[in-house]
Amino acid sequence: MGVGAPSSAAPAGCPELYVLAIPGTWANGQNPGILGDITAGLGAETRVQYVGYDATAFPWEKAVYGKSKAQAVANTTGLARTMLRRCPGTRIAVVGYSQGADAAGDFASEVGTGRAAIRPGQIAGVVLLSDPRRSQRDNLVGPPLRWEGSGGPRLDGMGWVLPRAFTICEPSDLYCNVPQDYFITRIVGYLAETSDPTPSQIGQYQAEAGAIISELLTLGGPGKIVEELSNARAREQIISFNRFLQSGAHANYATFAVQPGVTAVGWAHRFLAGLA
Template sequence: MKKILTVLLALIVVGFIGFGVLTWLGGRDTVDTPPPDAQPTGPVQPDWCPDVEVIAAPGTWESSAVDDPVNPTANPNALLLNVTRPLQDQYPADKVKVWTLPYTAQFKNAGSMDEMSYDDSRNEGITRLDEELKKTHGDCPLTDFIMIGFSQGAIIVGDTANQIGTGIGAVDAERVRGVALVADGRREAGVGQSVGTPVPGVGAEISLKPLNAAVQLVMPGATMRGPRPGGFGALDDRTVEICAPGDHICAAPIDVTDALERARNLIDHNGVHAQYAGNMAVFGTETTPEWLVRWTNNLINQAPAEPAAPPAGTDPAAGSGTVTSVPPIPQG
């Protein structure tokens, strides 16, 4: 009888040990194996989102606060229409979204005191651009951006790039493929990548900052703020500056003594500033809009840029910065 009890006790002990081993093995499998309905981590990009959004900021008197950002008509002669329309013709909207900044784009001065001041117009543009960046990024977190600005629009885009590049912008710098500033009034030698014919001088806001009080006599509410603190930060190598020789908006003298005359020149918008659509002196073999279309295509297709010489007959010593061009648009 004792033997039978001993055997039964042994079987019970072995059973408990076996049950414990099986429970441990089962628990280990539960920890190591994720549940079948586990969700992927990271941002999710809806199928309808574009790969890239191209944002264009027109210059003074080339936009309107109520303009259609997809089909702008405020000024049929706006420079950047020569860039945005070819891109819209080339790409479907679900691959590349082309959006033109609608803002007041005015410049109060002694000859048109009823217009919005430069400061207010610029701030309105920056606010609306930030809103668009935030909206697209909120809906489509993996969509990248390409930003292009002309004149007052270059100020707006450049200031936005400054904020993004220094870490306080609406989106992270990694979401921006490139920035192009045409006739930037805050252009500074050695900040960003100079392309095309080298030019001397600096942007008018830098040139006229020491004489800002005198500027107000001609352009009330047009603050000359000087250089952008921090430059373009993380976007410096992705930001190109384009300035035509003789354009005093982006190539003003560094030491200005006659503030009133220089301020009047800003209002007049000299012939060079108004001729980027056809001026061959910037790139030699193509116009600025043609160059911008190729540059944007290369960024959309992630083609690298390559260095090139300035147009024939130019003097590289006339300005500073790196002169670069872009390769032909990839085929196929």
């Protein structure tokens, strides 16, 4: 019997909905941040599990970003498969914030495009807050956005999971909405994604690198690449990024309104609560 195959009788104690919550960088199950509010009180038929991973970004910590995120994806997949083996009738939902949204989105993409040993129909819903790989193709909750995430969009998208996957991004959050001409920022995002690269993602890495180079060449040929990498242009974007960090926009999702009177956290909680 494959993972997620139907069963005539569910074992005792199986939840209707299994929510896998993936915290952001430097967060964990003991300090889940906004995910704590999103996953609190989802109902008796729902079980919540925080996904543990190194959740780091810099080389002097336990793991660089790419390796850390890959660990989060693998742990999410493992928890989902373990649950589905015991409880084939349980449906899976994933919610992630920041690096956790990056991992949750990759997990959903792998399932939705048939690259995981989990059927797309087993995924009840996906919520991504401040996803660095947010795409214009994703289902956006909140005001319209002009750009995409700093890590570049997922090459294969969400596949069959897309109708049940939603992304939320505060417009001034550069992690999930970086101006297209912020090439330094996008290159840094690309380098973070490809740190300790995952072999199965090589096509994704090549596509994003190609997109950045192609856009630079279209704007002004090789000279534009040199100009973009100049100290002056780099300083400009570093200053802009520091202003963004000081603004608190990345941590603003508890108060950011995606609909009149509805915050991002409130919308995500209501969506997950409605799945069971």
